[in-house]
Amino acid sequence: MAQRLVLRRLLSLTPRTLSPQGPLAPHGRAFSTSAGCRNTFNVQDGSDFQDRVVNNPKPVVVDFHAQWCGPCKILGPRLEKMVAKQEGKVLMAKVDIDDHTDLAIEYEVSAVPTVLAMKNGDVVDKFVGIKDEDQLEAFLKKLIGA
Amino acid sequence: MCNLHNGEGAQNLQEGQCEVTAETSQPVGFVQEKQLGDHEKTLKAHKEGKPQKLLEMNGHTPVPHAYDYDLIVIGGGSGGLAAAKEAARYEKKVMVLDFVTPTPLGNSWGLGGTCVNVGCIPKKLMHQAALLGQALQDSRKYGWQFTEEVKHNWMTMTESVQNYIGSLNWGYRVALREKNVTYENAYGEFVGPHTVKATNKRGVEKLYTAERFLIATGERPRYLDIPGDKEYCISSDDLFSLPYCPGKTLVVGASYVALECAGFLAGLGLDVTVMVRSILLRGFDQDIANKIGEYMEEHGINFIREFVPIKVEQIEEGTPGRLRVTAKSTKGNQIIEGEYNTVLLAIGRDACTRKIGLDKVGVKINEKTGKIPVNDEEQTNVPYIYAVGDILQDKLELTPVAIQAGRLLVQRLYGGATSKCDYVNVPTTVFTPLEYGACGYSEEAAVEKFGEENIEVYHSNFWPLEWTVPSRDNNKCYAKIICNIQDNERVIGFHVLGPNAGEVTQGFAAAIKCGITKEQLDNTIGIHPVCAEIFTTLSVTKRSGENILQAGC
Numbered sequence: 276m277a278q279r280l281v282l283r284r285l286l287s288l289t290p291r292t293l294s295p296q297g298p299l300a301p302h303g304r305a306f307s308t309s310a311g312c313r314n315t316f317n318v319q320d321g322s323d324f325q326d327r328v329v330n331n332p333k334p335v336v337v338d339f340h341a342q343w344c345g346p347c348k349i350l351g352p353r354l355e356k357m358v359a360k361q362e363g364k365v366l367m368a369k370v371d372i373d374d375h376t377d378l379a380i381e382y383e384v385s386a387v388p389t390v391l392a393m394k395n396g397d398v399v400d401k402f403v404g405i406k407d408e409d410q411l412e413a414f415l416k417k418l419i420g421a
Numbered sequence: 422m423c424n425l426h427n428g429e430g431a432q433n434l435q436e437g438q439c440e441v442t443a444e445t446s447q448p449v450g451f452v453q454e455k456q457l458g459d460h461e462k463t464l465k466a467h468k469e470g471k472p473q474k475l476l477e478m479n480g481h482t483p484v485p486h487a488y489d490y491d492l493i494v495i496g497g498g499s500g501g502l503a504a505a506k507e508a509a510r511y512e513k514k515v516m517v518l519d520f521v522t523p524t525p526l527g528n529s530w531g532l533g534g535t536c537v538n539v540g541c542i543p544k545k546l547m548h549q550a551a552l553l554g555q556a557l558q559d560s561r562k563y564g565w566q567f568t569e570e571v572k573h574n575w576m577t578m579t580e581s582v583q584n585y586i587g588s589l590n591w592g593y594r595v596a597l598r599e600k601n602v603t604y605e606n607a608y609g610e611f612v613g614p615h616t617v618k619a620t621n622k623r624g625v626e627k628l629y630t631a632e633r634f635l636i637a638t639g640e641r642p643r644y645l646d647i648p649g650d651k652e653y654c655i656s657s658d659d660l661f662s663l664p665y666c667p668g669k670t671l672v673v674g675a676s677y678v679a680l681e682c683a684g685f686l687a688g689l690g691l692d693v694t695v696m697v698r699s700i701l702l703r704g705f706d707q708d709i710a711n712k713i714g715e716y717m718e719e720h721g722i723n724f725i726r727e728f729v730p731i732k733v734e735q736i737e738e739g740t741p742g743r744l745r746v747t748a749k750s751t752k753g754n755q756i757i758e759g760e761y762n763t764v765l766l767a768i769g770r771d772a773c774t775r776k777i778g779l780d781k782v783g784v785k786i787n788e789k790t791g792k793i794p795v796n797d798e799e800q801t802n803v804p805y806i807y808a809v810g811d812i813l814q815d816k817l818e819l820t821p822v823a824i825q826a827g828r829l830l831v832q833r834l835y836g837g838a839t840s841k842c843d844y845v846n847v848p849t850t851v852f853t854p855l856e857y858g859a860c861g862y863s864e865e866a867a868v869e870k871f872g873e874e875n876i877e878v879y880h881s882n883f884w885p886l887e888w889t890v891p892s893r894d895n896n897k898c899y900a901k902i903i904c905n906i907q908d909n910e911r912v913i914g915f916h917v918l919g920p921n922a923g924e925v926t927q928g929f930a931a932a933i934k935c936g937i938t939k940e941q942l943d944n945t946i947g948i949h950p951v952c953a954e955i956f957t958t959l960s961v962t963k964r965s966g967e968n969i970l971q972a973g974c
Contacts, residue, residue: 277583342584343583344588373591376594
């Protein structure tokens, strides 16, 4: 898709895709008050992924998504909500595949959304496409429990 | 090559060589690892120029044999990607270098080339947006009632279109990865025989070598070379992702790009003017080109004929801003001025062949047009360098042509195939508000080639059934076939002006490839009620001068 240097980022602001620690301060919208904020973060680069996902003692679900992907916009918030319900036992990392193509290629992402379940640096589970809340809950519980 | 003199070592070497090469007399000649033969055979080959030919076949000047790649493709568009994927099927080591130099306004895009990003795909989607607007108007007569006024939101449409394009960009990357084609988002240029330099957007340079190269760099919009053109005007490279509605627009040009863009912009409700230097749709059937122009005019698009812009100034900044355009007549000294929010330049496209180091490897280009002449196997004057797509001289600038040429070329290079790309009877469609599909000769070209007395033109107006209820545009749609009288009235030209022209034309293109005659066409039973059935019942010839106006159904 076309990239216009600054405009693209500004125009694509939605509350959900920005973490509170993100470099661009959101203007004039309320922070999400759900616990989701603390358990979800946007991956900044390769070494950030290494630190916060691969080397994380807690299990992490990685949500590979893209700006142009409709289903991703449905799955994202839904997954965040279910992650929040697990009260910190699992974290969620979001990776935009256009911004971090190397990571997406490394983890063999073809279609989006692709969600990986990672524990101790290994991919222990995965799914592609949309799932409903019950299915997501089961997926997360399996990751935490196993 | 080792020098054999007399001596002990030499004796052993000679014997060893005899064993390995199974030749009986020395010296044994080799060229590029191909054994020519013993002393006698080598002398004979030398007289026949064989070593030279072997060298030339692979375009060699001495360069190491271990190339990085079998094939490097410069340009990741329709032609380049098709060829790269095909080559990977033959297990060749392939690299694609794709890089988009940003437009003067800073716009760029992902992998896939012009068609996917700033051509066919977004164009057709926006054309569809305009058609839906028309459909909404028609729908009232079909009983649909809506209380709100219908208006169009440019940002919503553009976001949807760009999202789809994003998925295509990603899809291409995945496709290349799955086929083990190496892709680099870097600007490729030749620096020496068999060697390219790839520069990425951070300025990092890398060198790569390959046995063969395919140039598929395509074209970019031309600018007018007048004050204000690059600063204030946009091109098709910018239009499809413009982050604000263009507003009142002046489209400069009369190419299909100009008319298609003017067409959908007007269809979305914008005030559109087209400034034309001379004729519409040069190269297309002019009879039809004029009908297209008339239709557009009747539907609210203004035409300024025989003028060219000489200056563009900014009155006010903004998104969009306000621009003043000054234009001069091509027929005298008359000067006019106009105010527009946006000026879209669509005056032609230039091949991207001047800054890729072709001079360093000796590839000849047409200095005037920048196009590359190739033989009928898409080979340039340098044997190991090939070219496909819009940059080819005297070939059609269409995505399917580039794809076909790219695929067949690779099949010939690595698969032992012999089929060459057939550039004759290639169907096309222009997606102006009244769509135009064509295959074969235009009327003018047919007259020139065969002589007016040897061709028969059958034609008719038609009224799509769907337009009758809303009482729209009777006697605007038009069907025409051109037949070669001396060859069984074989259909050599097919033209349709009407809705879904592309869908209609595709099937007839296959028929024309099979050599369909007028009689066979007449023997084909029509499907009712559709527009295309008119082609099975054409009876009035242009020669007869009979009336072809339809009087309702």
